[in-house]
Amino acid sequence: MPALTGCIGASNAVNDLLENHGIPGGLTLACLDGGTYTKLVVEVDYEAGYKPETSSTNMLVERLEQVCDKPNGVELKFEETTFDHEGSWSAQDVRDEAWDTKSQEPRDGSVLTWQFIFPSNTYSDDNVLGVAVDASTVAIFGDSVDDAAGFFNRPSAEEVENSVLVHEAGHLLGLVNLVYTSPANHEDSENKGHSNNEDSVMYWAIESRSVGTFISGDLPTEFDQDDLDDLTGLANGSIPSTDQLWRS
Numbered sequence: 001m002p003a004l005t006g007c008i009g010a011s012n013a014v015n016d017l018l019e020n021h022g023i024p025g026g027l028t029l030a031c032l033d034g035g036t037y038t039k040l041v042v043e044v045d046y047e048a049g050y051k052p053e054t055s056s057t058n059m060l061v062e063r064l065e066q067v068c069d070k071p072n073g074v075e076l077k078f079e080e081t082t083f084d085h086e087g088s089w090s091a092q093d094v095r096d097e098a099w100d101t102k103s104q105e106p107r108d109g110s111v112l113t114w115q116f117i118f119p120s121n122t123y124s125d126d127n128v129l130g131v132a133v134d135a136s137t138v139a140i141f142g143d144s145v146d147d148a149a150g151f152f153n154r155p156s157a158e159e160v161e162n163s164v165l166v167h168e169a170g171h172l173l174g175l176v177n178l179v180y181t182s183p184a185n186h187e188d189s190e191n192k193g194h195s196n197n198e199d200s201v202m203y204w205a206i207e208s209r210s211v212g213t214f215i216s217g218d219l220p221t222e223f224d225q226d227d228l229d230d231l232t233g234l235a236n237g238s239i240p241s242t243d244q245l246w247r248s
């Protein structure tokens with residue numbers, strides 16, 4: 001089994017203390033609750049040649065609309081950019097470059113902004129396709145996504161990308177057990193922060209370059225019932241949450 005420790009970047013204690021960027025899941029309630037942050041913007045910052053497929057970003061919006069109460073909608077904001085970075089990426093590199101390119105603070109008035117960056121090159125562990133590094137920031141590594149396509153293009157790179165975007169958004173939503181403890185036993189015992197159900201988009205293999213060899217047939221692109229029940233419980237308070245940068 002590949003090591004998948006890269007998918008959720010360890011938090012940087014100093015950074016979190018001084019700047020309070022939070023951990024993945026730290027803005028879960030801000031997303032699920034519609035009272036204060038009435039709109040969610042997903043900022044998509046990509047290097048030339050690394051713009052995600054329309055099917056991926058549209059699916060991301062659809063999944064977020066499904067679980068987050070956003071009366072003023074979920075919007076995409078695309079920007080081509082050049083990251084001041086060479087070589088492979090560490091979680092800290094992602095934090096530094098992403099925060100340099102954020103067009104606004106994650107919480108600004110009634111708008112919540114999450115950022116997905118699409119840089120060239122790979123993560124330090126090139127088996128990792130995507131990583132959530134703090135409460136509002138995700139990186140997806142397009143070269144590794146392309147390499148993850150299966151034999152005869154099953155799954156295709158586009159299908160892998162579709163699933164990885166939703167998977168990383170799931171981490172920003174706190175899945176699985178990142179900022180709470182699920183009453184259901186669906187966290188994979190070997191791969192913390194992930195689902196043990198291969199029909200969930202939060203299944204642990206989704207972020208791995210060898211995903212095509214672990215899942216036969218179609219890749220999951222949806223949260224399963226346990227994931228959805230966790231989010232419902234977090235939203236209505238029946239499941240206590242930790243590490244929140246905001247709560248109502």
Ligand SMILES: [Zn+2]
Nearest residue numbers: 007008194207
């Ligand atoms: Zn993951």
